[in-house]
Amino acid sequence: MEASEPLSGTCHCGSVAFEVSRPAFMVACNCSICRRYAALWVHAPPASARIVEGEGQTDTYIWGDEQIEFHSCKSCRAVTHWTGVDGARWAVNMRMVDPADLEGLPVRHFDGADSWEFLD
Numbered sequence: 834m835e836a837s838e839p840l841s842g843t844c845h846c847g848s849v850a851f852e853v854s855r856p857a858f859m860v861a862c863n864c865s866i867c868r869r870y871a872a873l874w875v876h877a878p879p880a881s882a883r884i885v886e887g888e889g890q891t892d893t894y895i896w897g898d899e900q901i902e903f904h905s906c907k908s909c910r911a912v913t914h915w916t917g918v919d920g921a922r923w924a925v926n927m928r929m930v931d932p933a934d935l936e937g938l939p940v941r942h943f944d945g946a947d948s949w950e951f952l953d
């Protein structure tokens with residue numbers, strides 16, 4: 834795969850799909866919700882991402898300070914992305930991407946449970 838090509842992700846049933854520019858790294862967060870979802874996030878910005886299929890096909894879950902909504906497919910329940918309620922920030926879950934496409938992409942560990950700093 835060309836480094837400049839966007840990566841494609843879909844939920845398990847294929848109802849929800851996104852594209853994201855190849856990021857410098859992915860983020861594993863240890864906060865109470867992210868560790869349960871076991872998500873690997875890429876944030877936009879700095880990446881650019883778009884939902885290409887299934888806008889409106891998700892259920893949302895808002896937690897804590899109600900600043901972000903987690904989206905899961907209404908059919909297969911895979912957690913595909915989150916959106917900031919202010920509309921400025923969002924992130925896609927790279928667990929939806931073929932692992933072969935993620936080879937060599939580093940994972941940074943973010944301490945969302947406590948310090949809100951990267952642990953590396």
Ligand SMILES: [Zn+2]
Binds near residue numbers: 910
């Ligand atoms: Zn689905």
